[in-house]
Amino acid sequence: MLDTVVVGGQVVCEGTVVAATIGIQGERIAAIVAPSVTLAAARSIDARGKLVLPGVVEPHLHYDTGATYFANIPGAQVDDVESASRSAAYGGVTTVLPFWWPPKGERLAVFLPRSIDDGRRRSYVDFAPHCCLWPDLDQIAEIPQAIALGITSFKATMGYRHSGRMSDGYYLAKQMAAIRDGGLMMVHAEDGNLIEHLEEQLIAAGEVGPKFYLPSRPNVSEQAAIEQVVTAARILGCPLYVVHLSTREGLELITAAKARGERVFTETCPHYLLLTDAETRRQPAQVKIAPPLRTEADCAAMWAGLRQGVIECVGSDHAPFALADKERGFAEGNVFKVTFGMPGVETMLPLMYSEGVRKGRVSLPRLAEVMSEGPARRFGLYPQKGTIKVGSDADLVIFDPSVEWTIRGEALHSNATWTAYEGWRVVGKPEQTLLRGQLLLDGERLAAGPGQGQYIARRPFAD
Numbered sequence: 031m032l033d034t035v036v037v038g039g040q041v042v043c044e045g046t047v048v049a050a051t052i053g054i055q056g057e058r059i060a061a062i063v064a065p066s067v068t069l070a071a072a073r074s075i076d077a078r079g080k081l082v083l084p085g086v087v088e089p090h091l092h093y094d095t096g097a098t099y100f101a102n103i104p105g106a107q108v109d110d111v112e113s114a115s116r117s118a119a120y121g122g123v124t125t126v127l128p129f130w131w132p133p134k135g136e137r138l139a140v141f142l143p144r145s146i147d148d149g150r151r152r153s154y155v156d157f158a159p160h161c162c163l164w165p166d167l168d169q170i171a172e173i174p175q176a177i178a179l180g181i182t183s184f185k186a187t188m189g190y191r192h193s194g195r196m197s198d199g200y201y202l203a204k205q206m207a208a209i210r211d212g213g214l215m216m217v218h219a220e221d222g223n224l225i226e227h228l229e230e231q232l233i234a235a236g237e238v239g240p241k242f243y244l245p246s247r248p249n250v251s252e253q254a255a256i257e258q259v260v261t262a263a264r265i266l267g268c269p270l271y272v273v274h275l276s277t278r279e280g281l282e283l284i285t286a287a288k289a290r291g292e293r294v295f296t297e298t299c300p301h302y303l304l305l306t307d308a309e310t311r312r313q314p315a316q317v318k319i320a321p322p323l324r325t326e327a328d329c330a331a332m333w334a335g336l337r338q339g340v341i342e343c344v345g346s347d348h349a350p351f352a353l354a355d356k357e358r359g360f361a362e363g364n365v366f367k368v369t370f371g372m373p374g375v376e377t378m379l380p381l382m383y384s385e386g387v388r389k390g391r392v393s394l395p396r397l398a399e400v401m402s403e404g405p406a407r408r409f410g411l412y413p414q415k416g417t418i419k420v421g422s423d424a425d426l427v428i429f430d431p432s433v434e435w436t437i438r439g440e441a442l443h444s445n446a447t448w449t450a451y452e453g454w455r456v457v458g459k460p461e462q463t464l465l466r467g468q469l470l471l472d473g474e475r476l477a478a479g480p481g482q483g484q485y486i487a488r489r490p491f492a493d
């Protein structure tokens with residue numbers, strides 16, 4: 031007798047959609063059978079009329095980890111591991127890969143174990159963190175220790191010099207040389223030096239309104255950064271993952287690198303698919319993010335990249351700053367004084383389904399690939415995570431594809447309590463989720479408390 035069966039649903043996985051019954055024993059999927067086969071189980075979940083998706087694997091999530099982000103502009107992140115993972119759980123996410131920024135100067139040997147303990151005590155979902163890197167040779171020397179702890183992906187940023195986080199070409203090379211043995215290098219690819227100059231020029235000319243934000247970070251600033259980092263990765267033999275891709279020019283570079291057989295990978299975010307610079311002009315405080323929202327042509331390129339497989343993951347870039355702080359930054363109408371970032375983990379799956387699948391921009395099986403299987407494969411969690419297969423963790427989303435609802439920031443579960451998608455009508459919502467066989471999301475509530483999430487140590491990447 032099994033613990034649980036999920037019956038009557040359309041199971042979306044590994045490129046197909048099939049009617050099937052899923053049997054769960056303990057934390058794992060034990061059987062997948064035709065709907066005509068009856069499996070005896072203690073509990074039955076009725077998924078008639080519903081889609082059964084693999085639990086979403088969120089590759090790009092931020093919350094406060096004790097590090098100062100933007101020294102020169104106001105605002106701190108209002109989510110911690112508990113509230114960010116709660117919001118994720120309501121959005122159909124069962125595994126997160128959060129960006130852990132160590133406080134400047136803190137040793138990874140102290141920071142990482144402490145953060146793992148904190149996550150084990152307070153996370154609602156399973157977690158497999160990325161370690162963020164300062165331009166710091168002592169920290170680079172600790173990278174093998176992080177890999178030994180099971181943290182195999184690392185992120186550096188090519189921007190944000192004012193907060194001391196910018197890794198220039200020298201540090202990127204040192205980081206890649208340390209990461210290539212068993213790790214994956216992730217880069218925020220915007221040319222921070224070029225951007226800083228353009229921003230200073232605009233400010234000097236008094237051109238600080240929302241319409242000057244995109245010109246301060248033009249497409250070429252992403253293109254130039256990707257070109258630099260792809261070249262460095264090739265020279266150093268390090269696998270590379272470009273986070274939050276936003277430009278058609280960047281997509282072309284990554285497409286070409288892949289065609290040459292290089293280990294270069296990328297993701298995009300719902301907002302680079304759905305929103306443009308028009309939104310920056312309309313609600314500048316909310317949607318000031320980096321890279322900036324761009325043009326319809328860039329959105330179309332991102333959709334094409336998702337369909338064609340060059341973009342293999344979708345991440346939210348959930349960066350939960352308080353709207354009051356962002357609005358305070360904009361008090362003088364100067365977009366350059368607004369903190370970067372917006373929440374998004376909870377709305378990601380409904381938006382991608384409603385705007386992507388229902389509008390014919392991406393197929394249903396491809397949706398499951400870019401939101402579950404792709405991130406799980408890329409970050410070394412597959413097949414434990416990201417798929418519906420016998421032996422995999424029983425992480426499932428029972429998704430109602432017909433319910434129509436309105437996105438309201440105050441109804442979401444991040445401490446940010448606001449959304450750039452306020453008032454959007456969407457169709458489709460995660461109704462229930464299972465995390466390793468246990469009910470997590472149950473309608474309008476969570477059936478499990480914080481501390482259910484497990485730390486997932488990853489093996490070094492081998493190739």
Ligand SMILES: [Zn+2]
Nearest residue numbers: 090092347349
């Ligand atoms: Zn980010």
